[in-house]
Amino acid sequence: MTIRFDGRVAIVTGAGNGLGRVHALELARRGAKVVINDFGGSRDGKGGSSEAAQKVVEEIRAAGGSAIANGANVCDFEQVQAMVAQAKAEFGRVDVLINNAGILRDKTFSKMEMADFRAVMDVHLMGSVHCTKAVWEIMREQNYGRILMTTSSSGLFGNFGQSNYGAAKMALVGLMHMLCIEGKKNDIRVNTIAPIAATRMTEDIFPAAVLEAVTPDQVTPAALFLVSENAPTKATVSAGGGSFSAARIVDTAPVYFRRDQVSPEALAEHFAQIADWDTQRGYEDSNQQVQVLLQAAMAGLKA
Structure with missing residues (x-):
């Protein structure tokens, strides 16, 4: 069965470039009306321009799709609320949210300034919280919603020099765990993707041969599956280079000690x-x- 999004409205954050752009283009190609959100900042989150988002909108419209641009900074809840209000006014509903916006400020923990730690947490974690909170009641009233968080192997398993990024990315898994429980009765399904892709976030991390092998279009199929009508909920899917795996938090069987044995x-x-x-x-x-x-x-x- 072909996965389609006809009649659905999707918001994709950080959609001016990289993964977000490809997610948005494919959603539109499959029938969704799309809000292209991008603050337009650099990789470390500085600056801002709506030019990138507008270019994606033009691509979608040129292909016969429907899209609007929005330059909200996901760190600002008022701007996010205005973005969701714009989506509702333009398209009448919001069915899909892909929390994709992100920045990097990598340093070892010993050298990291607290401002850099906080900035990364604000974009990845609080940005996702803001966007999710802004659409939550709409989805509850509709009795339908699909939300995707973007985590990372850095959060799931750890990576040198990314304490801020890893902490934020693992927090999103915890947020997913809570929201899929609270959203269940209103058919709000919440999942998480851990992508590996050649974007401006990774251009100086992977060698050229790897970058050629892990293009964003090989991640987007997982993203679209996880926000589709028949999506699972509480799934964490790793995706990169055409390979996919599932991750989850597990616990071992308890080992009991008598009170007089515990030490x-x-x-x-x-x-x-x-x-x-x-x-x-x-x-x-x-x-x-x-x-x-x-x-x-x-x-x-x-x-």
Whole structure:
């Protein structure tokens, strides 16, 4: 079955360049009306111009699609609210939000200024929070919504010199976990993508041969699947170079110690058993994880 977005309205942040641009073009090609949001700043978030967003709008319109440009800074909640109001006034609804806007200010933690840490958190985390909050009630009233967060392997697994970026990107996974629970009754599905692509964010990170192999168009299929009508929810999909994988938070089976046995030394002695990843499992929510720990504790008390 072909995935289409006819009658759907999508907002894509950071859509003037790179991944966001390709996401927006493909959404439009498949029938969506698209709000092209881009602050127009440099890779580190400085400056601002609506020129890039307008060019994408012109591309979409030239191909027969429908789109409008918006230069809101996702760090500014009032500007984001105005963007969503513009989308509603122009198109009547908002069905899809792709939180793609991002900046980089890489340095080791010891050398990083707090202003640089905060700036990256503001764009990636708070920018996604602002945009999601601004569309949330619209989606609840419609009983339909698809939201995509953009995480990174830096957040999921760590990367040298990106403490600000990694912290923000992992926070988005936690935000997804909460929102997919709260949005379930209104058919709001929330997912996360961890892309690897040749963009201005990565142009000086990967060698030329790798950049040629990981073009943005090889990530966009995953993004569109994750915001489609039959999308899953609470999925984290890694995508790059035509390869795709799924990531999730897992927990090992609990190991119980009697009250008279519990000590730091006992945990050190048995840590290999505690961290036995052959026993790993995922949970639908935190209540399930807590319940498993408590069940192990109660069973241990009765033994």
